[in-house]
Amino acid sequence: MRTSYKVRAYPTPEQVAVLSRTFGCVRLVWNRVLEWRKIRYRTEGLRTSYAETDRYLTELKRDPDLAFLPEVSSVPLQQALRHQHTAFVNFFAGRARYPRFKSRQRKQSATFTRSAFRWREGRLYLAKMMDAPLEVVWSWPEVDPASVEPTSVTVSRGPCGRWYVSLAVETPDPEQAPSTGAVVGVDLGVKDFAVTSDGEKVANARRLARRERNLARYQRRMARKQRGSNNRAKARPKVARAHRKVAASRADFLHKTSARLVRDHDVVVIEDLHVKGMVRNRRLAKAIFDCGWGEFRRQLEYKAAKYGRRLIVIDRWYPSSKTCSTCGHLLTELSLSTRAWCCPACRTLHDRDVNAAKNILAAGLAVSACGGDIRHPRSPRAQSPQKQEPPPARAGIPAPGRGVVNAS
Numbered sequence: 001m002r003t004s005y006k007v008r009a010y011p012t013p014e015q016v017a018v019l020s021r022t023f024g025c026v027r028l029v030w031n032r033v034l035e036w037r038k039i040r041y042r043t044e045g046l047r048t049s050y051a052e053t054d055r056y057l058t059e060l061k062r063d064p065d066l067a068f069l070p071e072v073s074s075v076p077l078q079q080a081l082r083h084q085h086t087a088f089v090n091f092f093a094g095r096a097r098y099p100r101f102k103s104r105q106r107k108q109s110a111t112f113t114r115s116a117f118r119w120r121e122g123r124l125y126l127a128k129m130m131d132a133p134l135e136v137v138w139s140w141p142e143v144d145p146a147s148v149e150p151t152s153v154t155v156s157r158g159p160c161g162r163w164y165v166s167l168a169v170e171t172p173d174p175e176q177a178p179s180t181g182a183v184v185g186v187d188l189g190v191k192d193f194a195v196t197s198d199g200e201k202v203a204n205a206r207r208l209a210r211r212e213r214n215l216a217r218y219q220r221r222m223a224r225k226q227r228g229s230n231n232r233a234k235a236r237p238k239v240a241r242a243h244r245k246v247a248a249s250r251a252d253f254l255h256k257t258s259a260r261l262v263r264d265h266d267v268v269v270i271e272d273l274h275v276k277g278m279v280r281n282r283r284l285a286k287a288i289f290d291c292g293w294g295e296f297r298r299q300l301e302y303k304a305a306k307y308g309r310r311l312i313v314i315d316r317w318y319p320s321s322k323t324c325s326t327c328g329h330l331l332t333e334l335s336l337s338t339r340a341w342c343c344p345a346c347r348t349l350h351d352r353d354v355n356a357a358k359n360i361l362a363a364g365l366a367v368s369a370c371g372g373d374i375r376h377p378r379s380p381r382a383q384s385p386q387k388q389e390p391p392p393a394r395a396g397i398p399a400p401g402r403g404v405v406n407a408s
Helices: 013-044 048-061 073-094 212-224 231-263 285-291 293-306 352-369
Strands: 002-009 108-113 118-120 121-126 148-156 165-171 184-190 193-194 202-203 267-273 310-314 341-342 350-352 406-407
Touching: 013 048, 013 108, 013 148, 013 341, 048 073, 048 212, 118 148, 118 350, 121 148, 184 231, 193 293, 212 231, 231 293, 267 293, 267 352, 285 293, 285 341, 293 310, 310 352
Parallel strands: 184 267, 267 310
Antiparallel strands: 002 165, 108 148, 118 121, 148 165, 184 193, 193 202, 341 350, 341 406
């Protein structure tokens, strides 16, 4: 299987100069080729292949105004063309948005293949910098860096000024985790990040809200600085560092939560949430983005595949919150403010989120037992097999003499 190790890097001033020049050339090639592709499509109506972009790069190197391009390694420039070609393939396939121009204010990166770097005894030597290794800090004590054989290396610098190196490595498939015999349904939310069918509630730490005042203070300071000034350039990394702390805290939480679910359960069932549509609610958009549901599902998918677990994604339109997990009665309406409700048919008092998690688990096990599609990592909407849904709910048929009872 293919994995990667991301480590901190500490380049010397001379290496910083070479890498910064490489980043600038990669950014220039990306933007020039992207603009050329757009003009070519508008004027001639033709799509551009990778071979044509390769020939255009040769023309750019012959331009007297761009005589500095051959001064850096040609491999990162070629890799930029490959990445742009992949970006257009994903765009035309509907998997990504249209490629954008690169800005010097955002993350900078350059990818080196095997012909442009050497990894010897845990030390990295890059093209144009073979005289001294790039210092990196290895963060996996259980893995010997000398035994790692990377196929490609990506050097990056974040907006906050930190340097990183990502090593892409081909590793053997890990041993399957021992079976636990446990299954779980997970209902994701804003009030509680996750509620399981066992009744466990994982609190939402609201990492962005906790640091929002600090972020606003740094952003106000940067906004007061004149555009293009040195003071604004000094204030920008401070804003980026504040955002990095929020992102790092969120990523740590998502990794720990997803790893625990995959480690403790053989089957994990989640709902196919339409996050893009949910964030149209202006009151909840910031809170939904802060949760990171899409990243959480991605982590569950690759960790389940890595350790031999099963991830089941049910249809997003399944009424898990409005269905009674005891008798199957379906409420006609259930507002978001109602956190608990009493079933009018069997008089069972339900916690909204726990009841939804139980229904998600039941629906997922029904799909799994019928041989339906288990995972849908690239599908915008998970589809369940026909005629394999849970027993039909009795929508709008309350028990005689009873109405819908809401309990706070």
